[in-house]
Amino acid sequence: MSLRTQLSDLLPALLPQNPSEAIKGTELIRLVRLQLSGNYSDASLRYHFSIMSCDPASPIAKVEKGQGYYRRSAPVPALSGAQELLALSQGRLEDLNADRGAVDHALERVKKFRAIVRRFSEVNGRFPFEYRDAFTAGSPLGNLWKYPELVVVDWQTGEDSDEDMALESRMLSLKQRLGLPPFRLSATRLRIQASLHSFREDFFQTLSASMWTQGGELVYAAPIEDEALADGLRALNATFGVGVSSFGIGIETLDDLPRAANILNAHPKETEALMERINFDRIAAPRHRQHIDWGALEALRRESGETASLIDWVCDCIELGKASHYTPK
Structure with a gap:
């Protein structure tokens, strides 16, 4: 032997x-x-x-x-994340030959992580926009490669507050006169747990879904402990520039957290306690492009009402001269 x-x-x-x-x-x-x-x-x-x-x-x-x-644990099944679940069933959850309770449990984890990333972005002065309609049951499988879970807008003009509104407005006007975008769009794809069996698919879906923005980032909930896995992600980052990070939230911890609605509507002290449970780890930093692919963005706008809403929201912020969080109409 x-x-x-x-x-x-x-x-x-x-x-x-x-x-x-x-x-x-x-x-x-x-x-x-x-x-x-x-x-x-x-x-x-x-x-x-x-x-x-x-x-x-x-x-x-x-x-x-x-x-x-x-x-090394057994390969993580597709139920570890919403997109893996959709990919497995091609958008039809009722076709899954699996325990319905397990499916619901997996989806609840994803909802929680979405809520955590959204709150984390807001706490850190960033402005997230969620794509939801693109991933509903019946949506084409190709949407996994066209749309991110989140587009995070980073405004280069200050915080979301009334105190510096005049200065923010002037900065927006100045950047427009100089032909510079006063914001940066980053496409973010969310996954629950990284795996040597699926990290390349995760990475290239993120790359594909971020081509029309100024950069992309693949974000995992669970910590990345495997050296070979981290090295593989860094190697892809070195070539293609997509950032990779982990929130350091284990599966058991994620299961113990309140439901997504409670996370999004938590009081400031509760949100602060949640942020303390995050152990953010930057595996590889993203490389941002200076310009948006306007042609690709226009093509998405024509076929996606959510993309049109994203554009309208950004335009409203520019017209008002003030960055604000997105509120669905």
Whole structure:
């Protein structure tokens, strides 16, 4: 029996499931030797640990930003996020041969995470616009590649307050005279948990859905602990520029949080407590383009009422000379 085959059999019982309890290579070698057949050097074992940790089918994973190994969990099913769920059923949730309770539970997680990202953006002086109609049951599967879950508008003129309204208006006017956009549109795609089996699809959907904006970002709820996964995302970022980040909210924590409606309507102190539970981690910074693809935006406006609403909202802010949060009409 080869060394790799033996390790594949032995490691699941020796590795901790929690990345925070990761076992160092030296200790793992000691434990493996107690059950291993054959005389292999430490260097050979360390080499196999490293190679196998980059293989999504192997049981061993290496922690990101640290030392040690842990047991890689089973591939996350499509129910881990709204778009994965829609992709699995091609927009028809009733076609899923799955436990209805599991489907509802998965969708509730996604609703919560949407609400968290929206509140996080607002607290940090950013202005989110949500796409919803593009992802309803019956929507074409191609919408996954055309529309982001959120477009976040960053105004370059100050906070959403009445105190500096005159200055904001003058800044908007100045940028218009100079031919500069007074805002930046960032397309954001949300996922619950990253996986070596699906991160490329997540990334390229984000890239595709952000081509008409000035940049894109892929945002995960759960922390990214797997070094191979983080390295894979950074490699894609280096070539294509889409940012990647994690809110550091584990699945159990997400399940314990209030429902999405409670998060969106929370009192300031409750929102502050929620923000303290976020452990934001920038895996790779986005690269923003200077200009919007106006042709692509116009094409989306003609086929999407939501995109038309986005444009109307941004135009209203410019006409008023003041950034404000979007309110559905």
